[in-house]
Amino acid sequence: MRLFCSAFLFCAAVSAAVAASILPNGGFEEGLTGWVTRDAMSQVSPEAAHTGKGGLRVTDADAQKGSDLTSAKLPVVAGQALALSFSARAQGDFCGVYLWFHDAAGKPVKDEAKKYTGGMPSVGVKKGAGEWTPYTLKAIVPEGAATVAVWVHSWGTAMGTADFDDFELAGVAGDARPIIGVQPVVTANAAAATLPELPARKAPPVIILKLDDLRQIDGKVHASWIKIADYLKNRNIKVSFGIIAQTLGEATPAYTQWIKDRQASGEIEFWFHGFDHAVWTNEAGKKLSEFGGRGFDEQWSRFERSQKLAKEKLGFEFATFGPGGGGALHQDADTAEVMARDPAMKVWLYPSPIDASGRKLAAGGKVTILDRVWAVNLEAAVGNPNFQRFVEGYAKNPGRDYFVLQGHPTHWAGARFDEFVKIIDFLVAQKAVFMTPSGYAASLGGKPAQQEGGGK
Secondary structure, eight states: OHHHHHHHHHHHHHHTSOSSOOOTTTTOTTTTTTEEESSSSEEEEGGGOSSSSOEEEEEEOOSSOOOOEEEOBEEOOTTOEEEEEEEEEESSSOEEEEEEEEOTTSOBOOOGGGGGGTTSOEEEEOOOSSOOEEEEEEEEOOTTOOEEEEEEEEOTTOOEEEEEEEEEEESSOTTOOOBOOOOOOOOTTOTTOOOOOOOOOSSOOEEEEEEEEEOOBTTBOOHHHHHHHHHHHHTTOOEEEEEOGGGGGGOOHHHHHHHHHHHHHTSEEEEEOOSSOOOEEOTTSOEEOTTSSSOHHHHHHHHHHHHHHHHHHHSSOOOEEOOOOSSBOOOOHHHHHHHHHOTTOOEEEOSSOOOHHHHHHHHHSSSEEEOOOTTSOSEEETTEEOHHHHHHHHHTOTTOSEEEEEEOGGGOOTHHHHHHHHHHHHHHHTTOEEOOHHHHHHHTTTOOOOOTTSOO
C-alpha cells in the first residue's frame, strides 16, 4: 500500500508540473548553447538529430577519460518529483545520463545508496541496432539540494559513439530561471593535447574522402570547393564530392564543365548526395531526412530525376550514393530497393551501422556498402575538422581496412582548413592509400566490404 501511494504521489507531482520543459536548448538546435563541455568528445551534429536540425553526438575513443557534458542548472526544492525524458541511440554500452544535484554552495548532493553511479540518479544508454530509443529518468529532489543539472557522461574505460536529442525536464517550477555556466575553450591545438601511441597495423588503411554538399552558387563553383580540389590534386590525393542534384537543372556551362573535367581525370568522383537534401515532416509531425520514410515511389522519383539531370548536364550517371542528414532516419528498406533497381548505382556510403536491408543488398553483390567508423572522422562537429580527435579515434581502430571520412569544405576557413591539412599530413605519413568510393569497391573484386563491428 505504501509503494502504491508513493507511486501515486510521484505521478501526481509530475502531472502538476508545467507541461513545457524549461531546460535550455534541450534539442541542441542552438549548438551547445546552454550546455558546458570540458572535452572534444561531445559535439552537436545534424547527423545526430532525432528531430530538428541538430543533436548531440558523443564519440569516446579514449580508454581512460570519459566525456563530460552538463546542462544549465535549474533551481529545485526538496521533495519535488522530476522526470527527465530524452531519445538516444548508441553503438555500445558505454555511457549514461544523470541528474546532478548541488546545494546552495555548489557542493554535490549525493545519495550514498547510489554508490555505483556516483550518488546520482542515472539511466544507462543501451546498445541498439542504430535505432532511436526513448528514455525516462525519474527522481525526487533530495534534502539539501538547491539546483539540478543534466549530465551526459561516458565511463572512463569504455568507448563508443552515441547520439542524444530532445531532452525535456518536467517537475521544475515554471518560473525557475536557469543558471547557465561558462563554456571553456576546448580546441585540437590546446597546449595540453598529446597524440596517443599508435598500435601497429597489418597494412596502411584505405582512405575515402567523402566531402558533402556541392551545389551551384550564383552560377559558379564555390571557392572552397576549388581550393580543396586544387590542394588535393597537388598532393596526388583522390577524393569524392557529393552533389545536390536539384541545382543541376539551372547549372551554367562553367559549373558543369568544372565537374566534367575532374570526373574525367579520375582525381574526383562525383556522387549523389540527394535531390534537394531537405528535411521533411511526416504525418505524425516527425522530421526525417530526404530518403527516410518516404516510400519507394517517391524515393525512386528523386533518384530518377537526379540521374536524368546528371546524364543531361554532366554526361554521366551517379554510381555512388550517400544520403544527407538533418533529421531522423537517413534511409530505410525502400532506399535499399531503389539502390537495387537503379542500374547505375554500385556503391552506398552508409551513414549508420549496417542493418538487415543493407546486409541483404550487399549480399546480392550489385552494391558495395561502405560504412563509417563514427570515432574516426575529419570533423568533430559539422564544419569543424579536429586533428586531435581524429588521431585518437584512428589509434583505437588498428584493424580497420578503410575509413570513410566526411567533411564540409564550405565551412573550412582559416584554422579549420589548417586542421584538415594536419589530418592529411598525418595520413600521408601513415602511408594511407586514398581512393574514390567506386575505385575502392572495384578493388574488392566482388567481395563485401568490412563493416563496423568487425565483419566482412
